Amino acid sequence: MTSRLRLSVLVAVGALLVTACGGGASPSPTAAPPESAAPATVEPTAPPAADICTAPPKAPAGTTLTFASYGGAYQEAQRKGWLEPYAALTGVTFQESEDSSNATIKAQVEAGQVTWDIVDVGNDFGLDANAALLEPLDYSKIHKDEILDGFAGTYRVADITYGVVLAYNTEKMGGQVPQGWADFFDTTKYPGKRGMWDYSAGGIFEFALLADGVAPADLYPLDLDRATRKLDTIKDDLVFWTSGAESQDLIGKGEVTMTMIWNGRGYSAKHIDNKPVEIQWNQQIVTADYLVVPKGTPNKDLAMDFIAWATCKENNAAPSDYIPYGPTNKLATANPDKVAELSVTNADANSAYFNDAWIVENAQLLEDTYQEWRTK
Numbered sequence: 001m002t003s004r005l006r007l008s009v010l011v012a013v014g015a016l017l018v019t020a021c022g023g024g025a026s027p028s029p030t031a032a033p034p035e036s037a038a039p040a041t042v043e044p045t046a047p048p049a050a051d052i053c054t055a056p057p058k059a060p061a062g063t064t065l066t067f068a069s070y071g072g073a074y075q076e077a078q079r080k081g082w083l084e085p086y087a088a089l090t091g092v093t094f095q096e097s098e099d100s101s102n103a104t105i106k107a108q109v110e111a112g113q114v115t116w117d118i119v120d121v122g123n124d125f126g127l128d129a130n131a132a133l134l135e136p137l138d139y140s141k142i143h144k145d146e147i148l149d150g151f152a153g154t155y156r157v158a159d160i161t162y163g164v165v166l167a168y169n170t171e172k173m174g175g176q177v178p179q180g181w182a183d184f185f186d187t188t189k190y191p192g193k194r195g196m197w198d199y200s201a202g203g204i205f206e207f208a209l210l211a212d213g214v215a216p217a218d219l220y221p222l223d224l225d226r227a228t229r230k231l232d233t234i235k236d237d238l239v240f241w242t243s244g245a246e247s248q249d250l251i252g253k254g255e256v257t258m259t260m261i262w263n264g265r266g267y268s269a270k271h272i273d274n275k276p277v278e279i280q281w282n283q284q285i286v287t288a289d290y291l292v293v294p295k296g297t298p299n300k301d302l303a304m305d306f307i308a309w310a311t312c313k314e315n316n317a318a319p320s321d322y323i324p325y326g327p328t329n330k331l332a333t334a335n336p337d338k339v340a341e342l343s344v345t346n347a348d349a350n351s352a353y354f355n356d357a358w359i360v361e362n363a364q365l366l367e368d369t370y371q372e373w374r375t376k
Contacts, residue, residue, distance in 0.1 A: 052141055053312035056305055059092045065299055065306065069120035071098030072245040073268040073323055078120070081318030082310045092302070102130075105294050109133045114296040117303045123287045124201045126156030129360045135293040135300055141308035146329050156290035157311055160325040163284040163343030163351075164203045167266040170276040172257040180283045180350075181211035184258050185230065187237050195250050195259025198240035200370035201359050203260060203285055204231070206352060210283050216352035224365070228373045251277050263343050264323040281346035287354050288328060 051057075067083060069075040075098055083094045097116065102125045108114045109132070126134065134155040144152045151158035168178055172192050183190055184207070196204055205222050208230040214223070231238075239256050241247045248265040250256045252275035261269075263284070269277040291310070293303045309315055313331035320326065320334040324341035327334055339345055359366065 052305060052308045053143075053314050056086065056090050056309045059090045059302060061091070062093075063091065063299075063302060064093045064095055065117045065302060066095045066097060066115055067118050067120075068097040068100045068104075068116045070100050070244055072243070072248070072265070073272065074244060074262075074264055074325070077264075077319035077322035077325070080322055081320075082306075082315065085315075085318070086306060086309055090305075092306070105133055105292075109295050112296065114294045114298075116294050117297045117299045118306055119292050119294060120159065120289050121156070121292055122202075122289060123354050123356045124359045124363065126153065126290050126292045127357060127360045128154065129363075130155060133295055135295050135297070135303075137293070137307065138301075138304040141304050142311055143308070143313075143329070146313055146331055147311065148328050148330055151288060151290075151328050156292045157307065158288040158328040159291050159310060159316070160319060161286065161288045161328060161342070161344055162325045163263040163281070163286055163346070165261060165263050165266060165284045165343075166258060166280040166282075167251050167261040167269070167277055168258045168280065169251055169254045169256070170278055172254055177278075178258060178280055180280065181207045182213075184260075185211040185234050187234055190257060192237075192257025193239045193255065194234055194237050195241055195247055195256040195261070196238050197247070197260060198242050198374075200366040201363065203354075204370070205366070206285060206354070207260060207283075210352065216283065216350060219352060220355040220358050221362075222358075222366075224369045228369065231373060248273065251275070263341070264325050267324050267341055281343075283350050283352065284343060284346065285352045285354060286343050286347050 067078075069078055075096065079096070083096070086092060087094055100120055102121065105116065105119060105121075105125075108116060131154075136154050137157055142152070142157060144157075147157060166178060166181065166184055173190065176190065178184060178190060184194060187194075205224060205227040206219055208227040209219055209223060210216065212226060212230045239250060241250060241259070244262055244265045247259055247261045248269045251259045251261060251266070252269040252273045263279060266277060266279045269275045291307050293300060293307070297303060311329055313329045316329035317327035317332040317334045320338050320342075324338040326342045326344050334342065
């Protein structure tokens with residue numbers, strides 16, 4: 001999507017925020033790059049989607065569905081907002097994993113031993129390149145027309161929107177406030193360690209380029225040589241984290257002065273852990289998580305029922321009662337107390353967006369470049 005179109009959507013977001021101030025309506029995020037293929041045609045099944053939203057079908061006695069996500073405050077919000085209410089309505093028992101991983105989905109499918117039924121994945125998974133690993137979603141149940149444009153594809157549908165942001169520990173700032181990623185890389189003005197996700201496709205290269213002066217609209221294709229040169233300037237000061245909980249802990253305890261972090265984790269560090277943590281929204285990356293169904297699950301139809309229910313307007317915003325991640329159903333209403341903390345509320349012309357298709361197509365290049373840089 002062009003930056004001009006994104007800017008026009010942001011204008012619409014601003015209009016929605018005026019409404020939100022009075023009625024708590026959630027703004028709509030900018031659209032992600034559209035999927036390259038239309039959703040697979042699936043014959044309608046009973047019950048109709050409208051009934052799934054308010055009266056999902058009872059599950060056969062003894063039914064267990066495995067839900068995999070990322071743990072911590074995020075999965076707790078999904079548990080309270082979706083899993084527990086759905087279990088009460090349908091009789092389903094949820095078994096949870098907090099170790100969502102694209103590699104694990106691949107390993108399960110290729111081994112013919114699929115144990116995950118519904119998986120929350122990041123923006124770098126679920127496109128056509130992953131078709132061999134995923135079941136086409138059942139859009140006779142899922143209300144695709146209500147999902148934000150570009151956020152529902154053949155194999156994935158977005159469940160929440162969030163931002164990858166810069167968080168800082170106020171007690172380590174000497175009264176100063178970092179203004180963006182250039183300050184993250186300035187260890188002279190802002191001494192201290194820096195936290196970074198130990199993952200090639202999570203934003204590390206994008207943030208290095210933003211710090212080096214690349215405009216958000218000009219990030220892709222990523223100039224990986226330029227990005228790694230910039231990363232070299234603070235390599236000795238980087239502390240790598242591998243989970244959202246770890247990032248929250250590092251910045252809360254002041255073990256790092258600043259960190260890249262998912263906005264919900266930054267919020268939790270401040271409001272749940274009561275730590276001296278603030279978020280700098282400037283130059284955030286606005287993105288989404290998606291629900292997918294691994295190919296070969298014996299519970300495919302039941303998984304589709306749950307995804308349809310969780311993305312309905314009546315239910316999609318429920319996790320926002322517990323964490324500031326926005327709904328993806330255009331008709332859903334986020335918790336008004338969280339609207340000011342949503343990524344899309346704080347999006348502007350300086351915000352960046354992952355190019356999901358480019359990332360998926362160049363996944364091996366990203367990983368090879370990252371590992372070479374990390375180990376040199």
